[in-house]
Amino acid sequence: MTDPKGVKTLGLKVGAELHAQFTLIAQLDGISLNDATLRAVELYVETKRSEPDFAQRATAALEAIQREAEARAGAIQGLFGTDPAEVAETKPPATRGRKAAE
Template identity: 40%
Template sequence: MTTPTTGGDRQNPAGVKTLAIRLEPDVHTQLTLIAQLRGSTITDEIRKALMAHIAGIKENTDLASQAESALAEIDREAAARREAIAHLFGNDQEAAKPRAARGR
């Protein structure tokens, strides 16, 4: 579950999402011990683990290829919707205009 934040207090700075996770008791105990030994918090340890996980995924070329395919599909769907809206509201010239290709 994620909850957007709008305030700027210390516990929930603006732009930070709150995420609730469920952990088995033994995993929680181990995580608590790791945080204590490192002089850290459970949140910081989870954040470090997630950043390492994301960094590893970014190196996965198969996933990058899937992302490119997903972007192409998004572009196709958006073009079809633009065309449908233009036809629906009688603005066929706008529908015929080519759209700029999505860049990186």
């Protein structure tokens, strides 16, 4: 398992019958429901990775993410007429304390 800072909570709703079966199987294996769920998720991920078209679908998703990032960066550049890195460099420093009364 990863360090606690990298852990995410996953809420899962299952029917009563499936829950009872899952609970029984985890008990028979001598593991907690959390560990059984983690194993199930790991198995699902490995199963999906081995699908013939998975790499192609993952590449397409990555390309879509990159296009979206480029579009957002372009929008920021359009707002300021500059490179987003330049905007970050010219950002006014944060002030501390309360604003002075006018």
